[in-house]
Amino acid sequence: MRASRRAVLGGAAATFAAWPSRLLAASDPKVADLVVRNANVHTVDPSAARAEAFAVRDGRFIAVGTNDSMDGLIGKGTEVYDAKRMAVVPGFIDCHLHPDGETLLYEVLVGNPFEVELVTIESIVGKLRERAAKTPPGQWVEGFFYDDTKVKDGRLITRADLDRVSADHPVAVYHRGGHTSFYNSKAFELAGITKNTPQPFGGTFDRDSSGELNGRVTDNAQELLWKVGKRPDYSETEKLRRAKAGLAHLSRQFARYGLTSVHHEGGNFSALLEVRRDGELHHRVSYEPEQPMIDSMIANGWRTGFGDEWIRLGATSEHTVDGSFSERTMSIRAGYPGRKPPYYGNITTTQEDLDAWVERVWRAGIQPNCHTNGDTAIDMYLKSLERARRLFPKPDVRPKFTHATLADAGLIARMKAIDAVPAPFTSYAFYNPDKFKFYGEALMQHIMPYRSYLDAGIKVAAGCDFSPGPFAPLLGIQGMVTRTGWNGETWGANQRISVAEALRVYTWNGAYNSHEEHLKGSIAAGKLADFVVLGDDPLAVDPSRLKDIEIVRTVVGGRTTYAA
Numbered sequence: 001m002r003a004s005r006r007a008v009l010g011g012a013a014a015t016f017a018a019w020p021s022r023l024l025a026a027s028d029p030k031v032a033d034l035v036v037r038n039a040n041v042h043t044v045d046p047s048a049a050r051a052e053a054f055a056v057r058d059g060r061f062i063a064v065g066t067n068d069s070m071d072g073l074i075g076k077g078t079e080v081y082d083a084k085r086m087a088v089v090p091g092f093i094d095c096h097l098h099p100d101g102e103t104l105l106y107e108v109l110v111g112n113p114f115e116v117e118l119v120t121i122e123s124i125v126g127k128l129r130e131r132a133a134k135t136p137p138g139q140w141v142e143g144f145f146y147d148d149t150k151v152k153d154g155r156l157i158t159r160a161d162l163d164r165v166s167a168d169h170p171v172a173v174y175h176r177g178g179h180t181s182f183y184n185s186k187a188f189e190l191a192g193i194t195k196n197t198p199q200p201f202g203g204t205f206d207r208d209s210s211g212e213l214n215g216r217v218t219d220n221a222q223e224l225l226w227k228v229g230k231r232p233d234y235s236e237t238e239k240l241r242r243a244k245a246g247l248a249h250l251s252r253q254f255a256r257y258g259l260t261s262v263h264h265e266g267g268n269f270s271a272l273l274e275v276r277r278d279g280e281l282h283h284r285v286s287y288e289p290e291q292p293m294i295d296s297m298i299a300n301g302w303r304t305g306f307g308d309e310w311i312r313l314g315a316t317s318e319h320t321v322d323g324s325f326s327e328r329t330m331s332i333r334a335g336y337p338g339r340k341p342p343y344y345g346n347i348t349t350t351q352e353d354l355d356a357w358v359e360r361v362w363r364a365g366i367q368p369n370c371h372t373n374g375d376t377a378i379d380m381y382l383k384s385l386e387r388a389r390r391l392f393p394k395p396d397v398r399p400k401f402t403h404a405t406l407a408d409a410g411l412i413a414r415m416k417a418i419d420a421v422p423a424p425f426t427s428y429a430f431y432n433p434d435k436f437k438f439y440g441e442a443l444m445q446h447i448m449p450y451r452s453y454l455d456a457g458i459k460v461a462a463g464c465d466f467s468p469g470p471f472a473p474l475l476g477i478q479g480m481v482t483r484t485g486w487n488g489e490t491w492g493a494n495q496r497i498s499v500a501e502a503l504r505v506y507t508w509n510g511a512y513n514s515h516e517e518h519l520k521g522s523i524a525a526g527k528l529a530d531f532v533v534l535g536d537d538p539l540a541v542d543p544s545r546l547k548d549i550e551i552v553r554t555v556v557g558g559r560t561t562y563a564a
């Protein structure tokens with residue numbers, strides 16, 4: 001709570017007042033609105049990697065170079081910002097994230113969305129009991145941001161734990177990974193699920209050693225429970241109000257961490273437009289439509305790229321092919337180490353259905369995007385793409401691979417051949433080391449394989465996957481550079497990349513992911529003036545301190561969206 005209060009108070013006071021001088025400067029066409037001087041600029045522009053100053057006009061960089069070279073651009077109305085040798089980098093771009101601010105604002109959070117924090121099962125039960133006391137019987141009582149390895153008890157939460165919350169309410173605890181959830185007896189009763197219910201395709205109702213339901217439900221099996229029970233019935237007006245409040249809240253959080261562009265997995269589109277209209281959108285959005293919207297895009301000829309510099313239709317949202325990395329349901333060709341009977345993870349579609357889905361969006365000119373964590377799923381998606389390319393050749397499709405978590409050299413070569421743009425987990429290396437023992441070091445050497453992707457010449461981008469992963473870019477970069485987690489464990493050190501490489505992954509490669517590299521991703525004349533001022537130089541600090549570098553200022557299109 002401390003963090004969000006700071007954003008609201010600090011943000012309101014400092015954020016939106018700065019650098020309003022555009023109108024004054026506009027009278028002289030040679031003069032900049034803003035000049036940043038005495039900066040240690042990492043441009044991520046290969047033609048000039050470093051600079052000490054730059055100028056902004058009408059929301060774009062118009063010059064990048066030395067302090068002296070800016071002199072002629074400074075006029076009466078120009079704001080001059082002395083960066084005092086601080087580092088400046090292009091605005092961070094996250095290419096995979098679920099823009100759910102409503103949960104942060106309104107729901108019971110049983111774990112910490114932003115940072116590593118260990119809780120107890122008792123604290124979860126306590127919070128849910130409080131909510132149950134205020135909830136009519138029969139209505140859902142739900143907890144969000146549960147993380148099974150951030151619980152001091154060292155075991156999974158169970159049906160028995162949740163029965164202690166209430167016998168009159170269906171109770172659910174959702175794993176922040178989004179692929180598993182945990183239910184009480186009332187919830188199973190409402191859904192008509194017993195210990196004898198057969199396992200559905202692509203999911204499981206887990207059981208304990210005596211064969212009873214233990215409460216855990218994975219992947220597709222969750223759908224049976226989502227359908228039952230009551231939830232508050234909000235009017236259309238109230239739904240829109242909540243969606244807008246959630247988005248505006250989330251946008252402030254992004255700015256606080258230096259994000260200037262974010263790829264949204266779906267979300268309320270009207271709310272997004274209205275938040276922008278009201279001046280409360282502080283980041284650019286590549287909007288990735290979900291299925292009903294994809295259908296209407298196809299029916300009406302709308303394609304990836306439609307929109308403007310603030311809101312643009314991007315790839316499709318992630319079409320799910322397999323399970324979860326953090327929740328250990330992703331597909332693994334070789335099987336999970338040490339599991340008896342052998343377990344290969346969940347595949348949630350057939351090859352035939354996937355072929356048909358890929359063909360449809362490919363032919364419609366929409367950038368395909370599939371959630372493929374494990375190697376079996378990546379192989380299936382590649383087969384569908386290779387087929388579509390053979391039957392309907394098209395230039396510059398850039399198929400998006402959300403997560404692309406476990407990939408060997410053979411898969412990576414096929415991804416390169418099709419100019420795939422993967423967006424693997426960024427913050428997991430730091431945030432989730434407590435889960436890597438389930439995979440073991442041999443697999444971890446091919447998991448989140450940033451080094452292998454870069455070495456193969458693939459323009460790999462960043463995809464934190466919030467809610468599953470925290471979205472702080474510097475926390476992500478620390479993990480990608482060190483492969484060392486919060487608990488001190490290092491996994492798959494062969495996949496380390498340099499800070500400069502991680503910076504490029506989080507900026508220019510992110511722009512490439514949405515076909516916008518001509519517009520953003522580096523500090524270069526002509527591009528949108530999106531940048532971040534940092535309290536320390538990421539290329540100079542001890543890598544174990546990267547996540548603690550202060551975000552001093554976040555700027556989008558020349559407008560300050562956050563100031564410390």
Ligand SMILES: [Zn+2]
Nearest residue numbers: 096265318465
């Ligand atoms: Zn996702």
